Amino acid sequence: MNLFTEIRAVVLDAVARQIEAGALPEGLATQAITVEPPRDPSHGDMATNAAMVLAKPAGQKPRDLADRLAPILSEDARIGEVTVAGPGFINLRLAPNLWSGVVAAAIANGSDFGRSQMGVGQKVNVEFVSANPTGPLHVGHTRGAVFGDALASLLDFAGFEVTREYYINDGGAQVDVLARSAYERYREACGLNPEIAEGLYPGDYLIPVGEALKEKFGDTLLDQPEDAWLAQVRDFATSMMMDLIRADLKSVGVVMDVYYSEKSLYGTGRIEATLEDLEGRGLIYEGVIEPPKGRVPEEWEPRPQTLFKSTEYGDDTDRPIKKADGSWTYFAPDIAYHKDKVDRGFDLLIDVLGADHGGYVKRMKAAVAALSDNRVPLDIKLCQLVKLFKGGEPFKMSKRTGTFVTLRDVVQEVGPDVTRFVMLTRKNDAPLDFDFVKVLEQSRDNPVWYVQYAHARTNSLMMRAGEAGIAADDSALARADLTALAHEAEIGLIRKIAEFPRLVETAAHHHEPHRVAFYLYDLASEFHSWWNRGQDEPGLRVIREEAPDLTLARLALSRAVQVVISAGLGILGVAPMKEMK
RNA sequence: GGCCCCGUAGCUCAGCAGGAUAGAGCAACCGCCUCCUAAGCGGUAGGUCAGAGGUUCGAAUCCUCUCGGGGCCGCCA
Numbered sequence: 001m002n003l004f005t006e007i008r009a010v011v012l013d014a015v016a017r018q019i020e021a022g023a024l025p026e027g028l029a030t031q032a033i034t035v036e037p038p039r040d041p042s043h044g045d046m047a048t049n050a051a052m053v054l055a056k057p058a059g060q061k062p063r064d065l066a067d068r069l070a071p072i073l074s075e076d077a078r079i080g081e082v083t084v085a086g087p088g089f090i091n092l093r094l095a096p097n098l099w100s101g102v103v104a105a106a107i108a109n110g111s112d113f114g115r116s117q118m119g120v121g122q123k124v125n126v127e128f129v130s131a132n133p134t135g136p137l138h139v140g141h142t143r144g145a146v147f148g149d150a151l152a153s154l155l156d157f158a159g160f161e162v163t164r165e166y167y168i169n170d171g172g173a174q175v176d177v178l179a180r181s182a183y184e185r186y187r188e189a190c191g192l193n194p195e196i197a198e199g200l201y202p203g204d205y206l207i208p209v210g211e212a213l214k215e216k217f218g219d220t221l222l223d224q225p226e227d228a229w230l231a232q233v234r235d236f237a238t239s240m241m242m243d244l245i246r247a248d249l250k251s252v253g254v255v256m257d258v259y260y261s262e263k264s265l266y267g268t269g270r271i272e273a274t275l276e277d278l279e280g281r282g283l284i285y286e287g288v289i290e291p292p293k294g295r296v297p298e299e300w301e302p303r304p305q306t307l308f309k310s311t312e313y314g315d316d317t318d319r320p321i322k323k324a325d326g327s328w329t330y331f332a333p334d335i336a337y338h339k340d341k342v343d344r345g346f347d348l349l350i351d352v353l354g355a356d357h358g359g360y361v362k363r364m365k366a367a368v369a370a371l372s373d374n375r376v377p378l379d380i381k382l383c384q385l386v387k388l389f390k391g392g393e394p395f396k397m398s399k400r401t402g403t404f405v406t407l408r409d410v411v412q413e414v415g416p417d418v419t420r421f422v423m424l425t426r427k428n429d430a431p432l433d434f435d436f437v438k439v440l441e442q443s444r445d446n447p448v449w450y451v452q453y454a455h456a457r458t459n460s461l462m463m464r465a466g467e468a469g470i471a472a473d474d475s476a477l478a479r480a481d482l483t484a485l486a487h488e489a490e491i492g493l494i495r496k497i498a499e500f501p502r503l504v505e506t507a508a509h510h511h512e513p514h515r516v517a518f519y520l521y522d523l524a525s526e527f528h529s530w531w532n533r534g535q536d537e538p539g540l541r542v543i544r545e546e547a548p549d550l551t552l553a554r555l556a557l558s559r560a561v562q563v564v565i566s567a568g569l570g571i572l573g574v575a576p577m578k579e580m581k
Numbered sequence: 582g583g584c585c586c587c588g589u590a591g592c593u594c595a596g597c598a599g600g601a602u603a604g605a606g607c608a609a610c611c612g613c614c615u616c617c618u619a620a621g622c623g624g625u626a627g628g629u630c631a632g633a634g635g636u637u638c639g640a641a642u643c644c645u646c647u648c649g650g651g652g653c654c655g656c657c658a
Contacts, residue, residue, distance in 0.1 A: 032598085039601065049600060052638065062638070086601050087638060132658065172658055289655055305655075316584055317654085324656045334658095358585050359653040382586075384652090426594080429586055431651085433593075442620040445593090445606050449620080457618070464617055499597090506597055518595060522605080532622040536613075543617055580618075 002116065002501040003098065004046065008035040010079065011048050011090075014072040023068060024058050035092075037499065041492070044083065044091035045099075051088040062088030099491065100482030102498045106560035107477055111567045114501045118508060119160030125341050126152040128352035129249065129256075130167040133241040134178040136205055137248040137407040139386045140354055143432065145407070146423040146573070147383055148352040149254045150513035153571045158508035163346070164257045170238050171262035171333055177201065178241065179234035183221070185210025186233070190219050209240050248407045252416045253573050260340075265333045274336040274371070275321065283309040283370055289317060308335070313366030335367045342372045349378040350511065355429075358382055379511055383428045389435035414439055417574045421448040424517045424572055442580075447521045451565060454524035455576040457531060458562035461542050465555055468545055477556040484553040487540065489530045493557060496526050500564050504571075513572065520568045527561050 011033060018024040033054075038047040051066035058065065066084040073092065074082040081093035106113045128148025131141045149164065156162045169175075181201040184194035189210040196202050213221070213236060221229045242259070249256065265271055278284050288302045306322040308331070321332040341349055349368060353360070361380045368378040388395035388405060395405070410419050413436055422439045425447055426432045442449050465472040485494065500519070507515035534541035542554040566576045 034598075034600085036597075036600090039603090043601075047601085052600080055638075089601065169658060174658060291655080300655080303656080320655060322656095329656080330658045355586075355652060357653085357658095360658095361585070382652095384586080430594085431587090443607095444621075447606090450606095453618085453620075461617065468617095503597075509598075515595090515597075518605090519597095522595095525605080529622070531617080532613095532619090535616060535619085535622070538616070541617055580620075 002505065003094075003102065003498050004035050004502045007046055007078070007092065007094075008033065008048070010073065010076050011035060011050050011069075014069050015050060015054065017072060018068065024054065024060075024065075028054055028057055030054075037495065038089075038091060041495070043085065043089070044081070045094040045495070046092045048090045048092070049088075051084075051090060055088065066090050096483060099494045099498070100485065102494055103482050103485070103556055103560045104478065106497055106563045107474055107556060110474075110563055111570055113563055114504045114567055115157055115159070116501060116505050116508070117159045118505050119155060119158050122160050122347040123163070123345055124152075124155050124160045124348045124350065125163045125165055125344075125346040126155070126350045126352065127165045127167055127341075128152075129245075129254075130169065130353075131245065132169045132174050133238045133245065134174055134201060135203055135241065136244055138404050139388060139407065139410060139434070140383075142252065142407045142410055142419065143386050143423050143428075144352050144354065144383045145249060145252060145254050146420045147381070147428050147513065149252075150420070150424055150516075150572050151350065151352070151381070151511055153573060154504070154508050154513045154516065155511075157567075157571050158504055160348075160508075164255070165341075166256045166259045167334075167337060168238075168242060168259055168261045168263075169330075171266055172330060175234050175238050176230065178237050179230050180226075182206050182209045182213065182237040183229065183233050186213040186217075186221065189214040190222055192222075205244065206237075209237050212236070212240065251408060251411050252419055260337065262333050262337065265336050265340075270340070271328065271333055271336040274339045275332065277339070278308065278335075278367075278370060281370060283312060284321070285309065287318065289320065308363070308367065310363045310366035313369045315362040315366045319363045331363065334364070335371070338364065338368050338378070339371045342368065342376050346376065349376060351378065351380045352428075353380060353382055355382045355384045381428050381511060384431045386423070386432045386434050389433060389438075391437040392435065395436070410434075410436075418448050420572055421451070421517060421569075421574050424514050427512060427514045447517065448574075449580075450528075451520045451524045451569070452577040453580055454527045455562060455565045455569070456578060456580045457527070458558045458565070459578045461555065461558045462562075464543055465551070468543060470543070470545075470548070470551060470555070472552070472555045472559070474559070477552065477559050480552040480556040481549055482553050482556060484550045485557055489526075489533055489540070490554075490557060493526050493530050493561065496523050497560055497564050500568070516568050516571050520565060520572075523561065523564060523568075527558075 012030055015024065015030060019026055033048065033050045035046050035048045038044060051062045051069060055062040055065055063084065066088045070082040070084055070090060073079055073090065078095050078098055079092050080095050083091045085091055126148055129141055129145045131137055137145065152162045152164050177200060181196065184196050184200065185206045188194040213233065216236070275284055285307055286304050287307045288304055289307065291300045303324055305320040305324065307318040308321050310319050311317065319331055320329055323329055338349065351364070364380065365378050368376060418439050422434060423432065438446060439448065444450050462472050485491070503515060503519050507513060542551065542558060544551050569576050
């Protein structure tokens with residue numbers, strides 16, 4: 001239930017009636033008409049810009065139009081006072097029972113409060129993390145993992161049918177490097193000295209892989225030429241790395257629906273077929289790329305390559321799909337992979353990538369546009385860097401020695417819930433500061449703690465009620481007389497709760513889960529504020545044994561807040577806390 | 582040289598699909614604990630929304646340009 005769309009329908013109906021009566025011309029565009037909370041609550045509960053939007057196409061003055069719409073709107077039982085203000089805003093005061101209805105709806109729907117049908121069951125594929133299967137996930141991947149997962153949950157909540165997907169880059173040169181690195185660890189496990197040459201992966205996490213190789217192959221791979229062992233060691237190591245990555249993801253609460261192997265595309269003719277498809281559209285040709293201007297590489301030599309005409313779809317230059325030696329570039333199988341997503345019937349594709357992939361965005365969008373005849377949109381969300389701090393001091397990591405801060409390090413230090421929430425308190429395209437000390441601080445400038453505290457407080461109120469012998473289960477709360485909630489702080493809180501369904505839809509529309517985190521912080525703030533009023537004015541306390549009806553109504557409001565926090569945290573993948581330790 | 586992202590209060594950042602007087606936290610200052618968790622709450626102060634044009638009844642928001650910060654730019658993925 002979204003009160004704003006409900007009232008917008010009333011406005012649109014009023015406009016339609018004006019058209020019927022001949023007071024407005026037919027065929028007016030109404031998409032731009034909005035119903036939203038006014039910035040200043042004294043203006044009313046909701047405001048619509050209908051008169052201003054329609055004034056020009058209708059050839060009428062906005063005030064006149066508003067004056068005619070106002071009486072029609074006030075006929076609706078859900079609307080109380082209607083006023084026209086400023087350049088032509090129509091301010092609406094809602095019937096009191098609409099507000100109390102919000103509290104009742106929240107309690108009745110529980111953690112499903114705010115679910116939307118906006119997605120109308122459209123199929124969305126969210127591809128995220130997709131880290132090379134060559135080692136454990138690090139902090140940067142963590143942000144992508146959390147962001148992608150929360151975005152997927154958000155879209156699910158908004159009525160889309162969501163698939164979480166991981167693309168395993170197991171087809172390129174990096175898995176050969178992995179194999180060679182693992183082979184050295186295998187030699188080490190066999191009692192030899194490993195020779196970890198420049199360019200190999202030096203990390204300790206390959207030691208168990210070496211041991212497992214010995215377990216499986218004994219010493220049969222020793223002193224064999226690379227050709228003899230590369231393929232099997234590669235597959236073995238890749239598979240172990242994926243087990244590691246799956247476990248990493250699970251430790252932050254991320255579970256993928258699909259793991260899609262790049263290698264599985266090779267030798268199936270899928271890549272070739274995809275390129276034939278593009279060729280059939282005249283988008284593949286042999287050509288020479290211009291060197292990048294202003295930054296000509298040292299040894300630039302023009303060479304003919306197989307190119308994809310991505311400039312047809314807004315890219316800056318055409319892109320190679322084959323290397324000089326005739327093998328595929330990374331781009332070719334990736335096009336086939338995205339074609340596969342289109343063929344699987346997704347209506348919307350979302351790729352979550354690191355910011356260093358910025359140059360990749362246009363070509364991939366071009367490819368998907370071409371392959372789907374512009375039917376399937378591809379949105380690419382780039383996640384910016386995570387800067388680590390410890391108590392305000394930059395937390396340096398050394399890439400040279402192969403020690404980097406891993407996802408596991410972060411989760412072990414602060415826990416999955418804090419990791420997730422903090423990573424979502426910034427929009428994806430802004431850099432994020434992550435301070436191991438600050439995120440655990442118990443203060444208002446730590447949003448995780450503050451929101452959890454609000455939830456715990458609502459829980460504590462329920463406990464107190466129980467101790468006082470007040471039945472405060474949901475069925476009892478459903479019978480509360482909510483008209484008792486008349487104080488401005490209470491109405492303000494209810495307003496905030498009423499915004500939640502609308503917020504879910506806008507956040508989902510923009511593919512921006514961080515909006516949920518900010519909303520929860522605001523809601524928590526209003527709740528703490530209300531609670532604290534009871535400190536100064538005992539009459540405003542939630543639990544007042546001498547006023548059972550009022551107590552019940554306020555407990556219902558607290559419960560509604562609890563439900564919304566819980567639903568919002570659910571989208572972010574964070575477990576609400578029942579008490580603060 | 583080109584492309585992408587960013588520029589909002591001293592600091593860190595929000596700003597809802599263009600709407601009314603631009604918001605929050607921190608830092609500063611002033612108040613509030615015999616009282617449902619003061620790990621908190623209330624209040625004061627603080628901004629030419631980088632700059633200049635344009636579109637619009639209306640621009641922090643959309644378009645163009647300039648300046649500043651970051652990222653990317655064939656044979657890596």
